[in-house]
Amino acid sequence: MSEVLKLNHEEVMKIIPHRDPILLIDEVSELVPGEEIRASYRIDPDKEIFKGHFPGDPVFPGAYTVEATAQASDILLMTKPAYAGKVPLFLGINNVKFKKKVLPGDTLEIHAKLASERAEKAIATCKCEAYVGGEIAAETEITIAMR
Helix, strand or coil: CCCCEEECHHHHHHHCCCCCCCCCCCEEEEEECCCEEEEEEECCCCCHHHHCCCCCCCCCCHHHHHHHHHHHHHHHHHCCHHHCCCCEEEEEEEEEEECCCCCCCCEEEEEEEEEEEEHHHCEEEEEEEEEECCEEEEEEEEEEEEC
């Protein structure tokens, strides 16, 4: 059985290159490197994006939810020894479904699992789900190249 890791915010920042305002992972509650991850991100109601998306009825942009699933996938892959220290490049996204509004103050719980990998090309696809309050908010399939 593989070891299950936990990562705090500082440990997350040692793994992925993202920083505020686009760092969308606060911590990792469960991680089996190269297999699966559970991460979270609390959506600060004071984020600048809410001034324009949408005034009077703020909603966390779907593109940000997709990016959060991509960052969880990055951590999942970059903690695998073969990809440690590599730069994750977002190659594509498939089968995106938005099922629930994500609002200021919500906490996204992101679950991702390795779905397929082409190790010879350092390309992998992860199936991801983002939850709010135990309800699924979005599903994505993220493909990442490690360079």
